[in-house]
Amino acid sequence: MSTWTSPALTNLVxxxxxxxxxxxxxxxxxxxxxxxxxxxDDYRVQQLKQAIQCLANxxxxxxxxxxxxxxxxxxxxxxxxHTQGASGAFR
Numbered sequence: 001m002s003t004w005t006s007p008a009l010t011n012l013v014x015x016x017x018x019x020x021x022x023x024x025x026x027x028x029x030x031x032x033x034x035x036x037x038x039x040x041d042d043y044r045v046q047q048l049k050q051a052i053q054c055l056a057n058x059x060x061x062x063x064x065x066x067x068x069x070x071x072x073x074x075x076x077x078x079x080x081x082h083t084q085g086a087s088g089a090f091r
Contacts, residue, residue: 027052047089 031049034040051069054062072090 043091044087044089 027048031040031045034042034045039045047069051066054065054069057065059065070089
C-alpha cells in the first residue's frame with residue numbers, strides 16, 4: 001500500500017488574480033459613475049471608501065475589518081425597522 005502524500009500547494013495568485021483584478025476595476029468604475037452623478041456623498045459610498053482603506057493595511061484580518069465597516073455597531077435592538085430591506089451599510 002502506498003503512503004499518502006499531500007498535494008502540491010495551490011498558487012492562489014494564479015487561481016484568483018484575474019477575478020480580483022476584475023472586481024477592483026468594476027469598483028473603480030462604480031466610484032467614477034457615482035462621482036460623475038454627484039452621489040459620492042451617499043453614506044454607503046462613504047463607507048465603501050472607508051472599507052477600501054482597509055485593503056491597504058497589511059493586517060491578516062482585512063476581510064473582518066471590511067465587514068465591520070458596513071456593520072451596525074449598536075448593541076441595543078431598535079423598536080421598529082425603518083425599512084423592509086437592508087441597505088448593505090449602517091447609516
